[in-house]
Amino acid sequence: MATVVNRVGDDISTDVIYPGRYMATVLPSETPQYAFADDASFNGMLKAGHVSKGSVLVAGSNFGCGSSREQAVSAIKGHELVIVAKSVARIFLQNAVNLGLRIVICPTIVANEGDELEISETQVVNLRSNTRFPVVPLPTARQAIVDAGGLIAYTRRKLVARR
Amino acid sequence: MGMTVAEKILARASGLPAVTAGDVVEPAVDLAMSHENAALVVNQFLEIYEGTLLSPKIWNPDRVAVIFDHRVPAESPKTASNQKKVREFVAAQLVRKFHDIRGDVGGICHQILPENGYVRPGAVVVGTDSHTTSHGALGAFAFGIGATEMASVWALGAVLNVEVPGTIKVVVKGRFQKHVSAKDLILHLIGRLTAQGANFKVLEFHGDTIRRMPTSGRLVLCNMSVEAGATAGIVPADEETLRYLRDEAGVTDAVTPVLPDPDATYERVIEVNVAKLEPQIACPHTVDNVKSIDQVMGRAINQVVIGSCTNGRLDDLAVAAKIMKGRKVAASTRMLIFPASARIFQQALAKGYVKTFMEAGAVVMNSGCGPCLGVHEGALGDGEVALSTTNRNFKGRMGNPKSEVYLCSPAVAAASALVGAITDPRLGGN
Secondary structure, eight states: OEEEEEEOOSOOBHHHHSOGGGTTOOOTTTGGGGTTTTOHHHHHHHHTTOSOTTOEEEEOSSBTBSOOOTHHHHHHHHTTOEEEESOBOHHHHHHHHHHTOOEEEOTTOOOOTTOEEEEOSSEEEETTTTEEEEOBOOOHHHHHHHHTTSHHHHHHHHHHHHO | OBOOHHHHHHHHHTTOSOOOTTOEEOOBOSEEEEOTTHHHHHHHHHHHTTTSOOOOOOSOGGGEEEEOOTTSSOSSHHHHHHHHHHHHHHHHTTOOEEEOSOTTTOBOHHHHHHHTTOOOTTOEEEESSGGGGGGGGGTOEEEEOOHHHHHHHHHHSBOSSEEOOEEEEEEEESOOOTTOOHHHHHHHHHHHHOTTTTTTEEEEEESHHHHHSOHHHHHHHHHHHGGGTOSEEEOOOOHHHHHIIIIISOOOSOOOOOOOOTTBOOSEEEEEEOTTOOOEEEOTTOTTOEEEGGGTTTOBOSEEEEEHHHHOSHHHHHHHHHHHTTOOOOTTOEEEEEOSBHHHHHHHHHTTHHHHHHHHTOEEOOSSSGGGGTSSSOOOOTTOEEEESSSOOOTTTTSOTTSEEEEOOHHHHHHHHHHTBOOOGGGSOO
16 A cells, blocks of 8 residues: 555656756656655655655646656656556657656546555556556567566666676 | 658668668667767766776777867856866877867867768767757768767667668658748747647658758757657758758768658658748747747847857858847847857958958857856856747746746847847848
């Protein structure tokens, strides 16, 4: 069971997730402090440690549109949030798969802050409204990277096999 | 079954006779580009080799390009240290397509690649920048990737697990009105498609308007295709592409265009007639919030920006200089002009555009991305409004979430700077 800690709308860009002025910061150990930096309340909650690991950010469609900056993924991953989104922009989705940020694509999701969700590979159940929402599985090509533990491990395996 | 341009390129690069939308392939990469975020790519690249007993080596340094453009010259010790680390890395790895902070060969990555002939029709180009889509203007299949994915490309020379995208055919007809251009066309198209209307798809551009359009305009279309969510934008190579590569990029070897088959399968066909297209404005805070200029005329603006990988080319500066010659930027407005490369800056100097801009009161800056994404120079104050020829207007994009950014063409930007408010360039005398 996981708690929804925030709900955001459609077309949330990587400029909102990780503002450009912090892009000189690249290390995954340093980026989480700037997650949603322009949203003082959410950023404050995250930085103060008031959000428990595995909590859910519910998003609308086209989450993570815009820039390819990987900091947007590592910043969220650092707080160990799970994204449940109606749909996700291409580069953000690939970056999430590559880095191991958990993303659940759930086109019909209806959930509000404070709701408790039960997430499985096939569905999300909102325990407050007692409603089930189907999950769209990752394409198998991406699932292989997730199963390997991310793209670094996946590439390392390929590289070693080649030599 | 016939193939689209993207399918043909991905088939060739994957060593397959044919591919179709939805296939998963591992295309070999012809060019892999990064900017300052190469600092993160280097970290990830080194991590791949940990525990392997192999020494980290880029698969083919001649196929890697690194261009410093996002924060040039460095705005902070952190950036300077990142740049230093990348500089040392590319020297050790023998990467020769490296463009440092220089007044002769420096500039914005999406101008440096085309103007140096690094991109060819039919190539697979990846870049750690979402606007890598720009290079589809030369008939390549070019798309943005993250830093970890680039590290994987540096190691293997291929992109792993790429799904062949479906293609939307965009047929553009008609002649633009005076002071209406490629930027207005792409803003109009993004407004129609929405910010996610082309997600995971390719936009392939056709029609007589495109055939007449110079490469500078095609770069605008492909650059902003990603703002409709497209994986890539492609203009199939033609006579103009060959002219650009020969005359402007100094390419002397043979170039072979990749054209779609007549029976290629498209997911959709969109037709646009530009004959009556008005200047278009993308209003805060999404690029698909597009309006005709008459709906936003008179909006007071504090800062005008002309430049970036979208509209900082010589043709763009020529349009602005013609409108601004002998006139003054409004006292209530600041105007910043960033040529897209050092070469363009020098051409603009030779043609007298820089003098025109400075006499009008504009500040001409060195080539770079700075103000477009709020990382360096040109930040906005609380409540301020910018009008810009760049490509994004997301909340906080220019460094301040309490500001607003409107996007437009160079002609609208120049005419508006003179008035201090959003102005239709067709109303002026120039």
